[in-house]
Amino acid sequence: MSLALRAVPTAPSGFDWILERILAGESPAEDDIIGMGVGGLASKIQTRPMPCEPVEEKSVKPIVTIVLLAAGMATRMGSSGGHKLLAEFDGMPLVRRSALTASNSHAESVTVVVGHRQDDIRKALSDLQLNVVANPDYASGMASSLVIGFAAAEANGADGVLVMLADMPGVTTSDLNRLITVFQNSKDVSIVRAISQGKRGNPVILPRSLNDAVLRLTGDIGARDLIETSGLSVIEVEIGDAAQIDVDTPEAIIAAGGIPAES
Template sequence: MGSCGLRIQATARPILPDMLEDKSVEPKVAIVVLAAGMATRMGPEGGYKLLATFDGVPLVRRLALTAIASKATSVTVVLGHRLDDMRKVLSDLSLNIVTNPDYASGMASSLTAGFAAVEPEGADGILVMLADMPGVTTPDLNQLILAFQNSQGTSILRAVSQGERGNPVILPRSMYEAVSRLEGDIGARHLIETSELVVIEVEIGEAARIDVDTPSDVIAAGGVLMSDPKF
């Protein structure tokens, strides 16, 4: 989730939760949840993965609630595929919904739509959250946000699992313009790999690497496929 210039290997510096400390100046972080994709790997009979239920809650709603409970200043969810169904399970939550009519073109269009909606709020960083990662928790998000604040809002933050790169990530304000130039099925990973900024890695465990792309993934992660979820 265009070209951003020369490819330069980002510098990674691991950081653990017990290394984090409060700062008096706290850059603001907004969350953008990417939930517009078609989930084609689910197959014609697999149902829509973001409407699969986990503990009785549709996945997209579960991740939205996780984001809302964090220290982020706002939560924006980008929708596209199955728009009416997705709106239904989010309609009573305190968040912003952005519709991406070009969602079929790839992740870049959802990133640019989300960032364009959040940028006027003046957030110093935007945490990009994928809606198909059921293991990500509110404490995970807060670890990333606090680490970003401790970096004075100038670094890229990336969740890792035992040193392996994962999600979510936080992109600082200096990268917003690069996001606006993205095209096709290119996401934040491309921007991180081509950035000159320091990348701070925050260990959150296996949740950073677990997403659900297929029906078996959903089941293995503890989900239940639903064609008409209720909550």
Template structure:
């Protein structure tokens, strides 16, 4: 006996809600002015034998984010070389000397084509942040339905990384100077979800002393 089949109308078919998707923008374009005149670059310092820029990129890659984009500027050729075999996007901020806001805009513009629900902004000079930390932030963002800011904290004190929902994109492009998104978040009117990740939320390595204290090794490569 022949069995007749027919396709259900779209409105009658089961609809599986999509999880909000997150793209990572890894900021690595800064001038590293506090490293002194010896030619060392903080993102080329080695942790467990791996340049910090590569280590941070691998942490981002091993998370549950949909994509990873690295923004470079100062010493971009050296940083690109450290990332050359990784499956991620590297974009140049030609205006990197003007400060962080231009790097944020460069990164957000680069991921705009993927239309992510949120962008996880990660600083490349924070060696304590792990893929598990990023996944906890991403999970909190998804649980919020993609509508809230999600921020890493240490003992309740705000830190980094942070996930910014799509509703803040236009405001990011209006930022100017050497500023991040802190004031934008405070004035956004959006709910903010704090995720405790311990000391990693605050430990960055802006000086040679900080690199050594965090377990890194300076590489004097001009």
């Protein structure tokens, strides 16, 4: 009994393309062969071997977290004045209103730094999904609160930290989202700062490259000097009067539409 051999079709490979050229009387050189090393089976392409389509990488947006500074002593409220962050705006304490503004933004997380009258501040924030950290050295000035905020776990892994002052009632969630979007589009290498009619203000987003410099700050200073000496580009975003309005006095609270808290 004779055995019949039957050819089993297989998917063509790069060798088949070389063999065809040899049988056609050509002598493929080394460079020709190397140029055909494109990977995959030739059956994927009917006419000639071509590289497989590259896998498109998903773009990952830089992560921004918010540090809300709410530890100050509110010394300009006067001896008989209540805490400015407990003043009522839209039927709630200002610090709670600011925290909600931050929480509703596109930021990854919100860390609130508390200090002066922290029990009252914590009470106003008690049911919100926030990370609240205490600054035991709040009396030394703003720098210590920045250090505490940047050192918080939520801030450590971020590509940028948005520093927000809790006593600026005009800043909206929309304002924060505009700043965050600009920062993300800058590939997280620029400082982004809110301005009002060309005048620098707050909030501001600092990229991760400045974290170490922030952690070395001391005294009653914020990030302004750091921004000016960083050597990084600064992108300014106009958000109107909100970038300049803070409420450090009872008169300022009333002018901004709030009701001063009782002492």
